[in-house]
Amino acid sequence: MKKGQIVEGIIERVDFPNKGILRAEDGTRVIVKNAIMGQKVSAAVNKVRKGKCEGRLLEVLEKSALELPEPGCVHYGICGGCTFQSLPYEEQLSMKEQQVKDLIDAVITEENKGYEFLPIKASPRPKAYRNKMEFSFGDEYKDGPLALGMHKRGSFYDIVNVGECQIVDEDFRRVLKITLEYFKERQIPFYHKLRHTGYLRHFLVRKAAKTGEILVDLVTTTQTDGLGAETESILLDGWVKALCEETYDGVLKGILHTKNDSVADTIKNEGTDILFGQDFFYEELLDLKFKITPFSFFQTNSLGAEVLYQTAREFIGDALDDEASQTVFDLYSGTGTIAQILSPVAKKVIGVEIVEEAVVAARENAALNGLTNCEFIAGDVLKVIDKIEEKPDYIVLDPPRDGIHPKALEKIIRYNVPQMVYISCKPTSLARDLEVLQARGYKVKKVQCVDMFPSTGNVETVVLLSKGEVDSKKIRVEFSLEDMDMSEFQDGATYPQIKEYVLEHTGLKVSNLYISQIKRKCGIRVGKNYNLPKSEDSRQPQCLPEKEKAIREAFKYFGMI
Numbered sequence: 248m249k250k251g252q253i254v255e256g257i258i259e260r261v262d263f264p265n266k267g268i269l270r271a272e273d274g275t276r277v278i279v280k281n282a283i284m285g286q287k288v289s290a291a292v293n294k295v296r297k298g299k300c301e302g303r304l305l306e307v308l309e310k311s312a313l314e315l316p317e318p319g320c321v322h323y324g325i326c327g328g329c330t331f332q333s334l335p336y337e338e339q340l341s342m343k344e345q346q347v348k349d350l351i352d353a354v355i356t357e358e359n360k361g362y363e364f365l366p367i368k369a370s371p372r373p374k375a376y377r378n379k380m381e382f383s384f385g386d387e388y389k390d391g392p393l394a395l396g397m398h399k400r401g402s403f404y405d406i407v408n409v410g411e412c413q414i415v416d417e418d419f420r421r422v423l424k425i426t427l428e429y430f431k432e433r434q435i436p437f438y439h440k441l442r443h444t445g446y447l448r449h450f451l452v453r454k455a456a457k458t459g460e461i462l463v464d465l466v467t468t469t470q471t472d473g474l475g476a477e478t479e480s481i482l483l484d485g486w487v488k489a490l491c492e493e494t495y496d497g498v499l500k501g502i503l504h505t506k507n508d509s510v511a512d513t514i515k516n517e518g519t520d521i522l523f524g525q526d527f528f529y530e531e532l533l534d535l536k537f538k539i540t541p542f543s544f545f546q547t548n549s550l551g552a553e554v555l556y557q558t559a560r561e562f563i564g565d566a567l568d569d570e571a572s573q574t575v576f577d578l579y580s581g582t583g584t585i586a587q588i589l590s591p592v593a594k595k596v597i598g599v600e601i602v603e604e605a606v607v608a609a610r611e612n613a614a615l616n617g618l619t620n621c622e623f624i625a626g627d628v629l630k631v632i633d634k635i636e637e638k639p640d641y642i643v644l645d646p647p648r649d650g651i652h653p654k655a656l657e658k659i660i661r662y663n664v665p666q667m668v669y670i671s672c673k674p675t676s677l678a679r680d681l682e683v684l685q686a687r688g689y690k691v692k693k694v695q696c697v698d699m700f701p702s703t704g705n706v707e708t709v710v711l712l713s714k715g716e717v718d719s720k721k722i723r724v725e726f727s728l729e730d731m732d733m734s735e736f737q738d739g740a741t742y743p744q745i746k747e748y749v750l751e752h753t754g755l756k757v758s759n760l761y762i763s764q765i766k767r768k769c770g771i772r773v774g775k776n777y778n779l780p781k782s783e784d785s786r787q788p789q790c791l792p793e794k795e796k797a798i799r800e801a802f803k804y805f806g807m808i
């Protein structure tokens with residue numbers, strides 16, 4: 248198989264999250280992203296590495312028998328947001344369930360083979376389920392009119408207007424439409440990612456499912472020279488007026504303006520002004536109230552989150568015997584949702600979360616809910632757990648997509664608690680961490696998927712882990728980092744892994760050359776002659792400071808520095 252070759256075939260299956268597998272005529276398996284099981288497609292091979300072949304979807308030649316006659320959204324196929332909109336919801340659920348089961352079965356040890364894989368739980372709303380969207384400004388095609396919506400499928404630059412988006416409700420669509428029309432009429436320039444010029448970048452909308460409260464945030468650069476006769480404050484005042492006039496009274500709680508001049512294509516908080524109202528809103532989950540600020544983590548499907556937390560609570564309920572005397576650790580606690588849900592059944596809950604703003608919100612939320620046995624600590628789990636004096640009887644883990652840092656996982660395992668619940672939003676990282684946990688004596692008891700992201704390839708998984716019959720308090724378990732399979736993380740963290748991490752966390756694309764430059768700066772071994780200049784005085788492009796920072800962050804994550 249060669250790069251550039253065109254292949255045709257039927258998609259045999261789809262691996263997590265959206266990797267269609269096509270069997271080419273010569274028997275080679277080609278990964279075709281965004282294809283659906285049963286579709287006949289053509290693809291252009293764009294990567295051939297170590298026996299793995301990837302292709303870019305060119306055309307769907309024949310629909311799959313599984314697909315609906317009409318997809319559920321007019322933007323389907325163009326918008327990069329939803330891959331599985333054309334599959335009936337039941338099919339989406341069984342596909343995700345199978346993908347997670349396959350990933351877990353591939354790592355499950357012989358003695359854990361009898362674990363219970365419970366049927367997937369559906370999102371209470373398969374449509375209009377999101378409480379948060381990050382829309383981008385751009386043009387629909389080169390030098391086309393202003394657009395505000397999602398990235399086109401497979402494009403880093405082009406934006407598609409998503410005025411009829413089905414995974415949000417009418418209020419999202421209304422504020423989106425008002426905002427696009429307002430800035431389009433005034434011909435306000437969008438931030439051009441290649442030229443680094445322009446003003447409008449992103450539009451963040453959050454709406455609570457239970458309270459109906461809305462918070463919006465316009466993210467711009469500080470480049471106000473393109474605003475013509477209008478000064479920035481007149482322009483923004485007009486936008487606020489337009490939103491307030493056309494949005495129902497009382498539900499629009501705050502209109503914010505965030506300035507961000509970073510090269511990375513992610514929403515960052517470099518200073519936020521309140522243009523109207525307040526910079527927070529309230530949501531309710533399982534009879535508890537939560538204050539949410541623009542940049543702190545909160546599950547994006549509120550009703551689905553209730554199902555997720557209920558599932559975790561049921562698993563924990565099975566495990567906590569003498570509830571009133573147990574100390575529970577909620578690691579990676581965000582705004583403290585899980586801690587507060589567990590508070591009534593524990594002596595004390597300690598949450599650890601890296602985002603300071605989320606910790607402040609968690610404390611406020613606990614007070615708001617009248618809970619007095621929750622403590623929240625700001626910092627990296629890896630470091631904070633060395634400083635906590637109390638020992639947990641029970642641990643709940645809800646890490647970010649990359650899973651748990653191996654050194655943090657080691658420290659967590661050292662607590663030797665009899666039971667843990669692991670909530671994961673990325674089954675591939677979950678499977679990796681389960682391998683370590685099993686090797687350290689944890690048994691996988693139960694696994695259940697909860698669909699929080701209908702029409703997309705993502706899914707949450709809840710796992711109950713147990714030390715089995717072993718009385719953990721009497722056993723001293725010795726292990727060291729040398730015993731662990733750290734190959735994925737040590738200076739062996741591969742270039743593709745570093746690139747993926749940087750892209751996922753900052754939106755920046757970095758080259759092998761830049762990674763190797765920063766490796767050298769950090770004193771990390773670089774493969775012999777890897778991207779060395781051909782001669783001493785030859786000039787190579789130098790890594791921009793922002794990309795250097797992102798690469799260093801990745802090195803830190805992988806424990807390389």
Ligand SMILES: C[S@@+](CC[C@H](N)C(=O)[O-])C[C@H]1O[C@@H](n2cnc3c(N)ncnc32)[C@H](O)[C@@H]1O
Nearest residue numbers: 544579580581600601602626627628645646647
């Ligand atoms: C999937 S969220 C879970 C949040 C919370 N449990 C919930 O359900 O709302 C993961 C959280 O881990 C936090 N986080 C990421 N890396 C961390 C680290 N190294 N130490 C502590 N928290 C971290 C993120 O900021 C985020 O709030």
